[in-house]
Every structure is written in C-alpha cells, then in structure tokens.
Amino acid sequence: MLLFPAERLVLAIIAVLVCADVALISLGNAAFDWGGYAPLVAIGTALIAIGSIYRKSGRSHPIGLAMIAAGLYILFTLAGSVLNYALLPVGELKLDEKLARFDALIGYSWPDFVGFLAQYPTASLILKVIYISSLVQLMAVLILLGFGGRTQQLHEFLLVGIAGALLAIGFWSVAPTMGPSILYELPAETQARVGLVVTTEYGDKLKELALYGPRVITPDETLGLIAFPSFHTVMALMSIVYAWPLRGLRLLFLTVNTLMVPAILAHGGHHLVDLFAGVLVFCIALYVVRRSRSFWALDAARRRSPAAALRNNP
Template sequence: MHFLPVERFVASIIAALFVIDIALVGFKDIQIDVVGYCLSIGIGSGLVFLGQIYRARKREEKMAAALIAAGLFILFSICGSIFNYMFLPVRFSLIDEMLMRIDGWIGYDWARSVTWVASYPLIGTLLFFVYATSLPQLLFIIIVLGFTGKIRQLHQFLLTGVLGALISITFWVFFPTYSPSAFQELPAWVPQAMPLALGPEYGRELVRLGHEGVRYLTPRNVEGLIGFPSFHIFMAAMSVYFVPRYRAVILVIVTLNLLMLPAVLIQGAHHLSDVFGGVLLFAIVCPLSIRLAKMLTFRAGESPSGRSNVLVRSFWSFPEK
C-alpha cells in the first residue's frame, strides 16, 4: 500500500477508531448489523484498493487520489459514527436550555420558525432536499479536486473534515445537546404540509438514546447526535471554501450552501446557536488543518512551494521499509 502523508495520517486515525469501536462494542455488549457494516466498509475499502491499483500505474495519480480520498472519507464516516454512539448514554449535563435561552435573546424560536415555513410548503420542501445534499456535496468535491489534479487541496479538505468531526464529537461528549425538537412541539398539521428531515420523533429518539444508550447499531438508521456545533454547517463551509474555482461549480455550491443555513435550522432541527458554533469551528479547524497538511507533506519531502523533490519522487518507486 502506498499512501501519501495526509492519506497515511487519516488512515491511521481510521485504524485507531476501528480498534476502539470494536473494543467498546464488545465491552458494552452492543449488537451490530454485521452485514450492513461489512458492506459499507467493503465499499470504502474497495475504493481505497482501487485507488492503489491506479497509483501503481504511476500515470494515474489523479484517479488514485480521488478514489483513495473517497474511500477514506467513507471509512472515517463509518468508524466516526460508531465512535460517537459509544458515548451513549449521556453522562454530562445538557446545554440545550442555555442554547435556547441564547436563541431567545436573538429572537429565534425553532417551533415558530418551522411552523411559519410550513405555511409555504414549496420552500419547506426545497429546504428538505437542500439539507440532504451535505454528504453528496463533499463526495462531489473530493472527486472534482482529485480528477483536476488539485491533490494538495484535496488532502487539506480531507484533513479538515476528519479533525472537525473528531473535535465536534469530543465537544459533544462533554457538552451534549439533543435538539430543540426534543423540547418543543409542532402543530399536527406541520408534518403533513411539508416533509421534515428531522422532526419531533427525532428529538424523542435522541432523548431515549441519551437515557438508555444504544443496544443495536446499523448503518441504515444511524442518527446524527451532534447538535452544537452544527457539523452540517461545518460541512457547508468546507464545500464553499474548497470548491474548485470553476464559475458554474462555484455558483451551484455557494447557492446550495446559502440555502443550507435555513435548511439546517428548519430541516435539521438545530438551535440558531449551533449555526454560529459550526462557523466558528470551521474558522478554527480549517487553517490548522491546512498547516498540519503542509507539515506532514513537507516532512515527507515536499517543498513548501508544492514541488516534489527527489525524496517524494522516490516514494512512488520504492517500497516502504
């Protein structure tokens, strides 16, 4: 296996999470959908393996980088989601009340906002579909960055997502939130007027998980546990920041993610404070990830200008010791 420095770093994190997940699942005696997870892991691993085949051809580096990054992204998402669930039931005090109080100072109320949007079903439906584009957007940007040869930006993108997710999980463990949907009810007509990605049922399920923990895990119905900071907003910021500079692509991605702001609030059942938290997290993590990516690459033999020296070129020709 020939991994570039950032790929190797991310693969190491995935391997560590995988071992921890296996240990905690066994320790907590949690039943797991083996077939479902094996299929998901197989897809991610298959992409990485296919990328290695293209890399071995030496002239197929763009394809290799895109496939490996996509595979690592999938594998990290699987291991990271399981890792997040291992901290159930909730052990620390919720911060939802504080966040709702802050939202109240600003004048925001989730139930009232959702009810207002439901009066305009086309808008609510549009936000429903926009909300569902978060992960596809990330995969799209991975593919485009890889196939256009922007390997450095691709690795910075990958590292930003991984570190942002780990920090979000860590913060959630000590400062957990459920969702305003766990504390506020919607009029009965609202779910009938427009589709809701996450509604009151989601809030009730989070409360149940927070009290009882998880007994069975399957990739088919894993819930997003993290409320503050909003990782959907973090991903939206990633998409806008790292989108390849092609006018048509920029226009689509920027438009989608401007709409993602209200979509996260309405369809994602978030506090308004979660949005600010997601933006702040990205503002902190992104420059740190870029710097770390440069450090990892430079130590492996790439010059600060991005031009590979002999050491990097030899990386492709000789097996690692």
Template sequence: MIDHKSRTLLQPPEVASFFVCVAILSLFVALAAFWQQSVAWGELAFRTGAALGIGGFGLLYRKLDRNEGIALVLIGTGLFVGFTNSTIFLNYLFLPVSRPIVDPFLIRVDAFFGYHWKSFVVALADYPEFGRALAWVYHTSVVQMFGLIVILAFSQNHLQLYRFIVAGMAAGLMTVGIWVLFPSFGPAAYQTIPAGVSEKINLVVTNDYGREILRLADEGSAIISFSHTLGLIALPSFHTVMAALAVWFSRGLIIFYPVMALNILMIPAILSHGGHHLVDVFGGIIISIVALVITLKLLPEPGANQVVQAS
C-alpha cells in the same frame, strides 16, 4: 511533504488519514468490547471492507500508472467512507448520555437572540414550496462532499484534496468530542410541530425523530447498527461544517458560485429541517475555522517553511 511526481504508492497525508480511520475504528472496537455494547459487526465489517476496497482500487490504479484522477477519487472516497463509518459508530457508543444535556441552556441562548425553532418552522410553512426546496437542500450535504472529492481529484489538485479530507476529519473529531462533553439534541426533541406544518414542508427532523433521539439519550441503543442510526449531534452543527468546507474548498473552481448559493440556503435548511438551535450554526462555523487553521498548519503551501526560515 507532498511529492506529486513521486512513485510512492501512498502520499503522507493519505497514510496519516488512513491511520486516523484505523485508530477510531480500533477505539470503537475496544470500547464496545469493554462496555459490552451489542454491535452489528457484520454491517461494520461490510462497510469497512467496502471503504478498504474502494481505496484499494485507487492504489491499484496508481500502481499501474493509470489515470491519477481516478486513483485520487477512489482513495479519497475510501478515506471519507471509512472515517464516516467509524465515527458514527463511535458516537453511538456514548449513549445513553451520562452528562447533563445542554439543550435547555442553548434554547435560552437562542431566545436571547430572538430565535425560536418552532416559530421559525411554522412561519416557513406559509411558503411551502420554499420549505420543501430547503428539505432538498438539506439532503445535498453528503453529495457535495463526494462531489468535491471528485472535482479536486480530477483537477489533480492534490494539496487541496488532502486539505479537504484532513479538515473534514479534524472537524468531525472535534464535533464528536464536544458532543460527548456537552451532549445536545436540538430543539426538535423538545418542541412539537403540528402535523400539518410538517407535511407542508416535508420536515426532515419530525416529532417522531425528536422523541426517538430522547429515548436513545435515556436508554441507549440495544444494538449499534447503521440501519438504525440517527443524527445525534446538535452543537456544533456538522451540516454547517460541511457547508463551510464545501464553500471554502470550491474557491477557484467553476462550481464556486453555485456552491456558495446552495450553502447560503443551507443555513435556513439546517435550522428548520435539521432541527437545530441557532447557536449550533455558529458552533459549526467556529469548528470549521479551527479545523482549517489546523489543516493549514499540517499541510502548508510547498516551500512555506523554507520561506519562513530564509526570512
């Protein structure tokens, strides 16, 4: 239940999201201690404190009955930052990988559909301006997430904002869970791109990037630190998840068509600059749908339960 006019300092979705962040962080700390993994605890403490501080300012704005839009922006951002920080660190705890890497199978699946990552990137280099534009598109994902938090908050669309946060958390947890069971790093870790091609399009996931990921898969990380984190997960593509959620939650807003156009371009950007399998994108779409279904069950429209009972 969300009571927009309530004087309650924290709404139930905010409380639940906060405790999800706390649970993930607690799990990370416990496993890191048990597995004797070295961690840049100072960095983690600083970032966790920053997330708490941002959210705390939001609560202060609400307590003082100031601008509720600003309060929602700060609380939503604090939750987003806290969840992202703890999940990235948790993901790194599962290095080196102990399960068979599924990339060879995924490459065969791609080949069945006629897709080959290196060939796609090399072909893209024939259109260098477009290739460089896709690199820019690829880097907009996180900006889009924060932008939607701001827009939904200032429109004071509480329900949609909470759904957006919950869907992102659900998708993030499922993504990490699937990767832990079926680790994959993408074709960029196995297929070498000519240096000239990479330079033409400012390729994000380069040969060096791929080699470092495989090293981490084999050796693990000597110390888990934000300054040395890379995007590990290929399947499902979380960039695809972010694109899908951005489009879904921008419906009805003035930004919908620009967001849709941007995220149509995000698909070739993910495949090329993200170094992803084709099947990773489909996996990201499926995860997005499942996360949205879960979210709509957890946060239904006001009065939906009463309508069902009355019928």
C-alpha cells in the same frame, strides 16, 4: 500500498477510531451489526485498493487520487459514526434548554421558524433537498478535486473534514446536545406541511438514545446525534471553500450552501447558536490543518511529480 503522507495520516486516524470503537462496544451493552457494516467497509477498502493499483501502474494519478480519497472518506465516516453511537448513553440532556433560552435572547425560536416555513411548502421542500445533499456535495467536491489532480487541496479538504468531525464529537461527548426537537412538540399538520426531516418523533428517539443508548449499533438506523456544534454547518463551509477554485461551479455551491443555513435550522432541528459553533469549529479545523501543513503536505517539486513523491515515500 502507495500512499501520500496525508493519506497515511488519515488511515492512522481511522485505525485509532476503530480501536476506540471496538473498546467502547466491548464495554457497552449495545449489540453491533457486523453484517450491516461489512459491505460498507468493503466498498471503502476496495476503492483504496483500486486507487492504489491505478497509482502504482502510473496509468492515472487523478483516478488513483480520487478513489483513494473516496475510500478513506467512507471508512472515516463509518468509524466516526460508530464512535458517536458507542458513546451513548449520555444521560439527561440539560444543555439544550440553555441553548434554547440563548436563542430566545437573540430573537430566534425553532417552533416559530418551522411554523413560518409551513406557509411555504414548496420552499420547504427545496430546503429539505438541500439539507440531505450535504454528504453528496462533499463526495462531489472530493471527486472533482481528485479527478482534477488537485492533490494538496484534496488532502487539506479531507483533513479539515476529519479535524472538524473529531472536534464536534469531542465537544459533544463532554456537553451533549440533540437540538430543539427534543424540547418542543410541533403540531402534526405543521410537520406534514414542512416535511420535516427532524420531527417530534425523531426528537423522541434522540431522547431515548441519550438516556438508554442504542440496542444495536447499525447503519440501518443512524440518526444525527450532534446538535452543538452543527457539523452540517462545517460541511457547508467545506463545500464552499473547496469548490471555490472550480470556477464553473463556485456560484452553484455558494448558492446551495447559503440556502443550507435555513435548511439546517428547520430540517436539521438546530438551535441558531449551533450554527455559530459550527462556523467556529470549521475555522479551528482549517487553522490547525494549515498550520500543520509541513507535516502532511508534499513540497512543490514532489507535487509536480507524484511518482517521485511515492518513490520517496514507499
């Protein structure tokens, strides 16, 4: 398989995560939905294989670049999601109350913000669509960078996302939080008018998972577990930063992801401090990836000639 150094690194990280997943699942009590994950793994693997064929044939470097990156993105997302669930149960969630008190000190209240948004259901619907667009945005940026032949930017994008996700999961595994939805019971009418993604019922499911863990780890029932730090904030910043070179689209991504801030707070069921932590995680991930550029990046000559790069990295 013809892979660039950054792609090999991502594949190695995925392999380590899969080993961790298998170990944790074998030690835990949850069943694993092999049949549910198999088609998704097959899609990711097929994309990598097809991209490798395009690359090896020399027919299209951009197509091969985009397809391999998309396949790696899917496989990492699956492995990371399974790891997050395999770490359950985490016990009683005590940190959320402290974060809510910190929010209060700076004048923010999740129930009050949701109540305010209930007065503007159309605006809330727009924010809901924006909130659920995060993964689609990342895939769009990935495809645009890939088909644009922006090898280094695409690889940095992948590695920053992976580093950010691992930092978020790592912190959460030590100090788990699941957001204010586990603390407050909002009026049913308010939830309906806002069309909340993370409802009081959603919060009850999160508390149950924290205390008892999942019965089955399956892609059909995947909830967002990590509140602090907010990974949606990391994804929003990734979309802005890596779409910025795309001049015709930079304003669109900037506008959408500026609106992502209230969307994350309301529909993501987040403490305000979660977003600050998400910004910090993104900055750390970006710093680490750029500081380690010599380890994964191609030099200028090999960037100009992908074929030469592959000959030197068989």
